[in-house]
Amino acid sequence: MEKTNIVKTENIMNKKNPYLPSIATVSKIVKETPNIISIQVILDNENERKSFSFEPGQVGQISVFGFGESTFVINSPSFDTSYLQFTVMKVGVNTTAISNLSEGEKVGIRAPLGNWFPYKEWENKNVLIVGGGIGLAPLRPLILHIMKNKDKYKNLTVLYGAKTPDDLCYKYDLQEWKKSKDVKIVQTIDNACHGWNEEVGLCPNVLESMNPSPENTIAVTCGPPIMIKYVLDVLKRLNFKPDGVYTTLERRMKCGVGKCGRCNIGEKFVCVDGPVFSLRELNELAEPYI
Numbered sequence: 001m002e003k004t005n006i007v008k009t010e011n012i013m014n015k016k017n018p019y020l021p022s023i024a025t026v027s028k029i030v031k032e033t034p035n036i037i038s039i040q041v042i043l044d045n046e047n048e049r050k051s052f053s054f055e056p057g058q059v060g061q062i063s064v065f066g067f068g069e070s071t072f073v074i075n076s077p078s079f080d081t082s083y084l085q086f087t088v089m090k091v092g093v094n095t096t097a098i099s100n101l102s103e104g105e106k107v108g109i110r111a112p113l114g115n116w117f118p119y120k121e122w123e124n125k126n127v128l129i130v131g132g133g134i135g136l137a138p139l140r141p142l143i144l145h146i147m148k149n150k151d152k153y154k155n156l157t158v159l160y161g162a163k164t165p166d167d168l169c170y171k172y173d174l175q176e177w178k179k180s181k182d183v184k185i186v187q188t189i190d191n192a193c194h195g196w197n198e199e200v201g202l203c204p205n206v207l208e209s210m211n212p213s214p215e216n217t218i219a220v221t222c223g224p225p226i227m228i229k230y231v232l233d234v235l236k237r238l239n240f241k242p243d244g245v246y247t248t249l250e251r252r253m254k255c256g257v258g259k260c261g262r263c264n265i266g267e268k269f270v271c272v273d274g275p276v277f278s279l280r281e282l283n284e285l286a287e288p289y290i
Contacts (some may be wrong), residue, residue, distance in 0.1 A: 021108025032169040056141035060111025068094035069252040073138040087137040113256045126154040131221025152183040161188040161203040204230035214240040242280035
């Protein structure tokens, strides 16, 4: 994948100091699941707001003053930067602080960071997306881009799973996407439950039963690391080529610009060389991640 796109980190609010966050106001909070929210923010500085741009797959850092800073994927539409959306699971000090925010409060934003999905290279191809739980977040802007530019792509298929129906994120999107002729949506949960009429089973098992053809198809997956591991195994058995399979990696990031070394995997830094990697790149890592 072309790595010159990491230069876009210079667009971190067009600031000379990449560690200095821009101030943003929380405009909306959406409760996705019992422990996951999506937070929408608007950059306070009008010039920064007008000049801001990002690509599907890129990430940003949210600061809650007095608590800390954490990295999350930007999952609002890349073609609408009037606001930025991040999806957050409540697991630690800073994510708890984010989850406790109210509309109108201030946060710090450092974005965009990292590389992105090479979606322009995928034009005139089928795109197969496999997401699990909050792992649909990095895939959401990619799905929205492809649906908006459907004339440039072949078939779009999304397989999305979670433990229970309550654990599915973006239920509002899923309902709308299922009405669209531009995408095929397959939903699954781990175990059958009352009122569930769709697929039942882990994402890798459902994917294998779907038996997608690798012919002229790009596969993209994101979710819990164990899910990614077995999805990649299935894709290998289905004869998908390493250059035609992509995922996103997660590491604890501090600086976000490749200086601190906290997010390295072998010789790669997730914050600048990723978070998007092809399977070919994963196979070349000195330190196996999956």
